[in-house]
Amino acid sequence: MKIFLDTANLDEIRRAADAGLIDGITTNPSLIAKVAGDRDPKEIYREICEIVDGPISLEVVGLDRDTMVAEGRKLGAIHENAVVKLPLTEDGLKACRDLTAEGFRTNVTLCFSVSQALLAAKAGATYVSPFVGRIDDISGEGMELIHQIRQVYDNYGFKTQILAASLRHPLHVVECMMLGADCCTLPPKVLWQLSKHPLTDKGLEGFMADWATLGAEL
Ligand code: G3P
Secondary structure (H helix, E strand, O other): OEEEEEOOOHHHHHHHHHOOOOOEEEOOHHHHHHHOOOOOHHHHHHHHHHHOOOOEEEEOOOOOHHHHHHHHHHHHHHOOOEEEEEEOOHHHHHHHHHHHHOOOOEEEEEEOOHHHHHHHHHOOOOEEEEEHHHHHHOOOOHHHHHHHHHHHHHHHOOOOEEEEEOOOOHHHHHHHHHHOOOEEEEOHHHHHHOOOOHHHHHHHHHHHHHHHOOOOOO
């Protein structure tokens, strides 16, 4: 399963890239708004694409097909790693079809149902992003959506990759792996939480204490 980092924070991106643990990045307008300040978002997008050599999802902000296609072309031209992210609306699906035909990779986002995921695949999306945590937030079963999309895509041989998004904790990641999601996008905090276990810390403490009794060096 591919791991993407869900952030536009350059320090966090460098930290994870330096560890060699991530396969790509996803951003959205809210994430870029948190970090851009006075900077042109497109400059930050270019910098992200240069830090991580993998798919980097950059989202359009237009709401109609023609504007999305025009913005998608601009975003796609930023770097060869750019993936054009589009909302799962009628216009977003049409723009996805147009941009796919022009050779751009696409990520159809804000997916909350299997029927939406079907249309993303029919529109030729490279990735579909079901938002697990936001379904949980309204007392739904977010992970059930991943399960159902996996089954439907496998039943019909759709090539669109399931990019599980809005993941909030390590158990979400484990469940996505068990269900066969192709990719998970994680906030930096969740990425680093994956490495933590109290028995690792306790075990290491014991090893260090025992080693110290030797007074030796490696
Ligand atoms: O990738 C989508 C993600 O950024 C949404 O996450 O936590 O805002 O629902 P969240």
